[in-house]
Amino acid sequence: MQENKNMMDKYPSFQDQLDIAEIKEDVVVLKDGSLRAVLAVSSVNFDLKSDQEQEGLIFAYQRFLNAFDFPFQIVISSKKFDVDPYLGMLKKKGRSETNELLRRQINDYVGFVENLVGMANIMTKLFYIVIPFYVMENKKKGILSKISSTINPQKNIYQKREDFETYKNQLFQRVDQVMETLAGTGIRMIPLDTEELVELYYNSYNPSEFEYVKIRELNKMELEKK
Numbered sequence: 755m756q757e758n759k760n761m762m763d764k765y766p767s768f769q770d771q772l773d774i775a776e777i778k779e780d781v782v783v784l785k786d787g788s789l790r791a792v793l794a795v796s797s798v799n800f801d802l803k804s805d806q807e808q809e810g811l812i813f814a815y816q817r818f819l820n821a822f823d824f825p826f827q828i829v830i831s832s833k834k835f836d837v838d839p840y841l842g843m844l845k846k847k848g849r850s851e852t853n854e855l856l857r858r859q860i861n862d863y864v865g866f867v868e869n870l871v872g873m874a875n876i877m878t879k880l881f882y883i884v885i886p887f888y889v890m891e892n893k894k895k896g897i898l899s900k901i902s903s904t905i906n907p908q909k910n911i912y913q914k915r916e917d918f919e920t921y922k923n924q925l926f927q928r929v930d931q932v933m934e935t936l937a938g939t940g941i942r943m944i945p946l947d948t949e950e951l952v953e954l955y956y957n958s959y960n961p962s963e964f965e966y967v968k969i970r971e972l973n974k975m976e977l978e979k980k
Contacts, residue, residue, distance in 0.1 A: 774955065780947045781922055782955070789925045792951060793883040793932065796942040814939045821935045824928060827884040831958075835876040837867060882954075883943075885932060887925035889917075 775785045782790035800808060841864055848860035870876075926945075933943050946954060 772959075777948055777951050777955070779922060780945060780951070781925065782951055787889045789887045789889070789921055791885045791887075791925050791929050792946045792954065793885065793929065793943045794946055794950075795881040795883055795936075797879070797881060798939065798941060811939055814936075818932075818935050818939070822928075822931065825886060826932070827882075829882040829884060831880045831882065832877050835871075835878040837871055837876070841867060883932060885925065885928050887921055887928065889921055 773784045773786070775783045777783070780791065782792070784790065798811065800811065803811065844860055844864050848857050848864065851857040851860060929945055936943060
């Protein structure tokens with residue numbers, strides 16, 4: 755038991771290696787004090803556009819890349835497409851189908867899909883834009899500031915909460931700016947809320963247990979590209 759404890763003390767936990775301090779109020783708070791918001795973004799089938807539409811998309815994307823004075827990340831998440839729920843629905847429908855011809859066609863289609871998935875890995879992709887906000891903190895606090903924080907800790911806590919709201923508002927001003935700039939491309943976007951952010955980051959660090967983030971209005975956005 756003592757040996758196990760010494761091993762735990764020697765090697766930091768996986769959580770200690772993460773840059774994330776907490777996720778709250780639709781914001782990812784990193785250990786350095788900076789904030790992150792994440793946009794789930796739909797895709798566009800560029801090849802199906804006309805030459806004029808393609809030129810418009812290229813120009814709009816170029817304007818998007820040059821529009822901001824802050825960095826951001828474009829993240830693509832790929833995973834093997836899980837067809838089990840879809841096949842389960844078809845099998846259930848086949849069992850309840852009274853028309854013999856339709857039931858046979860459904861079963862044949864289920865078999866075709868199962869064979870197709872067995873021969874090749876069908877991948878699906880989700881797209882995200884990660885928008886940061888870096889807090890410029892003065893680490894060298896004055897003596898009076900430290901004394902004030904010690905004497906009145908409740909005021910210090912309130913100040914931190916007030917600062918978070920200020921920084922959060924500035925972060926989501928950037929989010930609105932990104933969404934407004936991309937609106938002309940036909941791409942649809944949804945900021946992830948707290949629950950969706952937790953699922954997204956958990957799935958990222960646990961790929962073997964990966965399931966899709968339950969994004970609001972996902973079926974309307976058609977975010978997945980297969």
